[in-house]
Amino acid sequence: AYYRRWNALNYVQLEETNYVDLFLTSDAMIHDCGSFATEYLFLHKPVMYLVKEGMQVETQFNPFGEQTFAQHYHGYSESDIEHFVQEVVLRGQDSMKAQREHFYKEYLLPKDGLMPSEKIMQLIEEKIWKQNAEIFAILISHL
Numbered sequence: 001a002y003y004r005r006w007n008a009l010n011y012v013q014l015e016e017t018n019y020v021d022l023f024l025t026s027d028a029m030i031h032d033c034g035s036f037a038t039e040y041l042f043l044h045k046p047v048m049y050l051v052k053e054g055m056q057v058e059t060q061f062n063p064f065g066e067q068t069f070a071q072h073y074h075g076y077s078e079s080d081i082e083h084f085v086q087e088v089v090l091r092g093q094d095s096m097k098a099q100r101e102h103f104y105k106e107y108l109l110p111k112d113g114l115m116p117s118e119k120i121m122q123l124i125e126e127k128i129w130k131q132n133a134e135i136f137a138i139l140i141s142h143l
Helices: 002-008 020-025 034-043 063-069 078-090 097-108 116-130 133-141
Strands: 029-031 047-050 073-075
Touching (some): 029 078, 034 047, 034 063, 047 078, 063 097, 073 078
Parallel strands (some): 029 047, 047 073
16 A cells, blocks of 8 residues: 555655666655665765754764765755756756765775775685685595
């Protein structure tokens, strides 16, 4: 019933599967989801976080989440949303673009050119395999 209700709303697209293509083909995003707050910044597109009255950012997010939240336009009202769509998205008046780019370079861009999955594999190889090669050799020889 919850998903049917969302699907019936105007200006809403319910996506229950992979949303990567939606992110890639979008012009911007308006959301209220902490999970998307950092993820969408990788696309270098404008993004608005809808803020509920009384929302306490410092209790909702950790320090990195607070910095991520600061890279968003904040929507407190319908007029904020209209302004974001009209001025930022349609007219391209993205006053936060440089700020988001700086944040991306400072915090999201891999410093050594390796993606997180590559770093994990590198650490596994270095910390587990190389440091324990002698033990693995002994174990393998007893098979």
